[in-house]
Amino acid sequence: MIQPIQRELAEQAYGRELDLLARADRRPRPPNWRLSPWAVSTYILGGTLDDGTPITPKYIGRPRLIEIAIATLTTDRALLLLGVPGTGKTWLSEHLAAAVSGDSTLLVQGTAGTSEEVIRYGWNYASLIARGPSAEALVPSPVLSGMRDGKLVRVEELTRIPSDVQDALITILSEKLLPIPELGQAVQAVKGFNVIATANDRDRGINDLSSALKRRFNTVVLPLPATPEEEVTIVTRRVADLSRALELPAEPPAAEEIRRVVTIFRELRGGLTEDGRAKVKSPSGTLSTGEAISVLNSGLALAAHFGDGRLAAEDLAAGLTGAVIKDPVQDSAIWQEYLETVMRERDGWGDLYAACRELV
Numbered sequence: 001m002i003q004p005i006q007r008e009l010a011e012q013a014y015g016r017e018l019d020l021l022a023r024a025d026r027r028p029r030p031p032n033w034r035l036s037p038w039a040v041s042t043y044i045l046g047g048t049l050d051d052g053t054p055i056t057p058k059y060i061g062r063p064r065l066i067e068i069a070i071a072t073l074t075t076d077r078a079l080l081l082l083g084v085p086g087t088g089k090t091w092l093s094e095h096l097a098a099a100v101s102g103d104s105t106l107l108v109q110g111t112a113g114t115s116e117e118v119i120r121y122g123w124n125y126a127s128l129i130a131r132g133p134s135a136e137a138l139v140p141s142p143v144l145s146g147m148r149d150g151k152l153v154r155v156e157e158l159t160r161i162p163s164d165v166q167d168a169l170i171t172i173l174s175e176k177l178l179p180i181p182e183l184g185q186a187v188q189a190v191k192g193f194n195v196i197a198t199a200n201d202r203d204r205g206i207n208d209l210s211s212a213l214k215r216r217f218n219t220v221v222l223p224l225p226a227t228p229e230e231e232v233t234i235v236t237r238r239v240a241d242l243s244r245a246l247e248l249p250a251e252p253p254a255a256e257e258i259r260r261v262v263t264i265f266r267e268l269r270g271g272l273t274e275d276g277r278a279k280v281k282s283p284s285g286t287l288s289t290g291e292a293i294s295v296l297n298s299g300l301a302l303a304a305h306f307g308d309g310r311l312a313a314e315d316l317a318a319g320l321t322g323a324v325i326k327d328p329v330q331d332s333a334i335w336q337e338y339l340e341t342v343m344r345e346r347d348g349w350g351d352l353y354a355a356c357r358e359l360v
């Protein structure tokens with residue numbers, strides 16, 4: 001029996017759109033690119049093909065940022081997507097790799113324990129010991145595979161990788177070469193290879209990029225959504241996608257509930273109420289768009305399995321409280337103050353106020 005997979009890759013979930021775009025695309029494609037830069041940007045930002053077929057937007061935000069990101073990938077510079085948590089860096093990088101290379105799986109997850117092997121290559125020790133270093137015993141890293149096949153490679157959380165390991169990328173990015181001294185060889189990158197790295201500028205325990213490495217990247221900063229409307233659009237779209245993927249037996253949340261969550265997040269993040277009248281304190285965690293999406297999703301799961309399938313205030317309250325209170329002492333006080341001074345007074349918010357009140 002074939003087991004259902006939990007999460008489809010971008011190139012699987014949007015395979016049809018990618019095929020249609022490839023067929024309609026008459027513009028020049030850089031070597032080894034599946035699509036032209038124009039078609040990649042249509043895939044990311046959404047649009048309509050000549051025959052009227054709609055392409056859904058994946059990233060919602062300023063088109064210019066996406067154009068700069070795509071243009072960078074056609075040059076000899078790598079792309080660094082920078083921004084606070086939950087601004088869609090990972091999401092965008094997956095979709096770029098899917099659109100450009102048809103493959104988003106060449107991925108290095110950066111952690112404090114990432115070693116050079118993960119960036120360069122390792123060895124299959126059994127065959128290394130039995131037969132000595134040979135091409136068969138070599139275990140290529142995702143970076144090495146991307147160089148050989150002319151594909152995009154994603155490096156997640158680049159700044160979590162220890163600095164000396166990060167620097168293994170310098171030769172790769174500047175010379176497009178990966179020496180393998182044990183075999184007396186060097187792998188030269190095939191056209192189409194490039195790196196998309198993501199990093200967030202908020203987390204602790206980061207290792208800043210050396211200036212030598214920084215010069216190999218063009219940085220694109222992904223901002224938080226500029227307006228409440230934009231943020232509501234992002235959240236609405238992603239919550240619908242995710243609840244479909246999770247097969248949650250719940251109705252899509254009412255637009256009003258999404259609006260309320262986004263309003264609370266924006267006010268706490270910005271330190272000011274929407275009408276600009278009152279200051280509020282900001283909690284310690286980043287109340288990102290990504291987190292707003294999770295609050296609604298967990299609410300939907302509660303509604304689906306323990307409610308009547310329609311998202312209610314009680315279903316949101318738990319997620320909201322969890323998202324806001326990251327530090328039990330400080331954030332609790334900030335949240336209570338917000339509940340009493342802002343939420344309690346707001347017309348039509350009595351249900352949500354009461355539900356949140358019960359949990360603190």
Ligand SMILES: Nc1ncnc2c1ncn2[C@@H]1O[C@H](COP(=O)(O)OP(=O)(O)OP(=O)(O)O)[C@@H](O)[C@H]1O
Binds near residue numbers: 083199200234289
């Ligand atoms: N502008 C946007 N357009 C579309 N989706 C967005 C946008 N901003 C955030 N999202 C959504 O928010 C969720 C979180 O995004 P993602 O995981 O890519 O964030 P991130 O920037 O990589 O965060 P972190 O720094 O925590 O890794 C995703 O579901 C993504 O679709």
Ligand SMILES: [Mg+2]
Binds near residue numbers: 089090091198
């Ligand atoms: Mg990420």
